[in-house]
Amino acid sequence: MSLDTAGLQTFVSEGLAALANPADAGPMQAYLKTEMPFFGVKKPGRQPIRREAKKRFVPSSHDEWVAGIRALWALPHREEKYHALEWGKDHRRRHLSMASLPMIEALIREGAWWDLVDTTVSYFLSPLAKAEPESMRPVLEAWIDDEDLWIRRSAIIAHNGHKGATDAARLFDFCRRRAHEKEFFIRKAIGWALRDYSKTNPDAVLAFLHAESERLSGLSFREGAKQLRRDGRLNP
Numbered sequence: 001m002s003l004d005t006a007g008l009q010t011f012v013s014e015g016l017a018a019l020a021n022p023a024d025a026g027p028m029q030a031y032l033k034t035e036m037p038f039f040g041v042k043k044p045g046r047q048p049i050r051r052e053a054k055k056r057f058v059p060s061s062h063d064e065w066v067a068g069i070r071a072l073w074a075l076p077h078r079e080e081k082y083h084a085l086e087w088g089k090d091h092r093r094r095h096l097s098m099a100s101l102p103m104i105e106a107l108i109r110e111g112a113w114w115d116l117v118d119t120t121v122s123y124f125l126s127p128l129a130k131a132e133p134e135s136m137r138p139v140l141e142a143w144i145d146d147e148d149l150w151i152r153r154s155a156i157i158a159h160n161g162h163k164g165a166t167d168a169a170r171l172f173d174f175c176r177r178r179a180h181e182k183e184f185f186i187r188k189a190i191g192w193a194l195r196d197y198s199k200t201n202p203d204a205v206l207a208f209l210h211a212e213s214e215r216l217s218g219l220s221f222r223e224g225a226k227q228l229r230r231d232g233r234l235n236p
Contacts, residue, residue: 003064005071008057012083013075015049016041028078032115036078046079046086053083054090065095066103073107081116089123096128098135104128108154114185117150121157129158130165137170144174149183156189160196171197172208179215190216191223198227206233 016039025040059065065088072084085107107120129136136158143155156178159171175190198205206228209221216224228234 003057003059003068005067008053008068008087009071009075011056012049012053012072012080012087013077015052016046016077016079016083019045032078032113034078034113037076038078041079043082046083050083050086050090053087057087059091059095062095062097062099065091066100069103069107073110081111082119085116085119085123092124092127096124096131098128098132100124100128101139105151108150109148112150117154118157121154122160125154125158126161130162133165133167137167140170140174144177149185152178152181153185153189156186156193159193163200166197166200168197168201168204175208175220176212176215179212179217179220182217184219187217187219188223190220191226194220194224195226198224202228202231202233209234 019039019041021040023040024042025038028038028040028042029036057068059068068091069084069088072087073081075081075084104120104124108117108125111117111120129140140155140158143151146152146155156171156174159166159174171193175194178186178190181187194205194208205224209216209224209228213221225234
């Protein structure tokens with residue numbers, strides 16, 4: 001039985017419309033500095049829809065999984081795009097693979113803002129990079145020099161959550177290669193990735209921060225050092 005993508009769209013869209021709160025829609029839109037419309041439904045309110053969509057609409061193949069994500073992503077409201085990513089995460093265990101990479105890249109390029117990009121990386125790109133390190137190596141090597149800042153950001157934060165499996169040499173290399181950038185979202189990504197890895201290997205991150213203190217921006221250094229300072233390994 002093929003996935004009813006139109007039914008999935010209708011279920012999510014009508015569910016959100018029934019919960020729409022115009023009083024919250026404006027502030028949510030303003031917070032994200034986007035022209036994309038909102039229903040005004042915050043995450044707790046979306047969870048019952050998410051749980052029911054997961055049960056009702058189950059993809060039987062990778063192609064169906066991608067089709068379901070793309071169907072929800074094509075809808076106009078921000079919360080519908082959140083549901084695209086959440087529904088995709090709920091069914092990723094059986095379907096996420098290197099064949100998913102074109103979809104992941106498209107979501108990042110089309111999302112082009114931190115909430116959609118960072119969620120896409122967390123739900124799909126980072127797990128894929130951890131599961132397929134050799135296959136993903138040339139991909140991320142290309143992405144770190146891509147002209148699209150969201151692709152470059154994704155190449156850096158794709159290391160997040162890998163803990164002991166982190167490719168530290170590549171992470172540090174990527175941070176060095178993008179340390180010259182003035183773009184806030186790149187500087188923030190460097191610091192975030194370093195901070196995340198410092199929870200696993202504080203000595204390595206501390207050594208990197210000392211060695212690259214002149215090259216890293218203040219923002220990257222401060223963000224990268226946060227956990228180390230909390231742990232008393234670096235003076236405030």
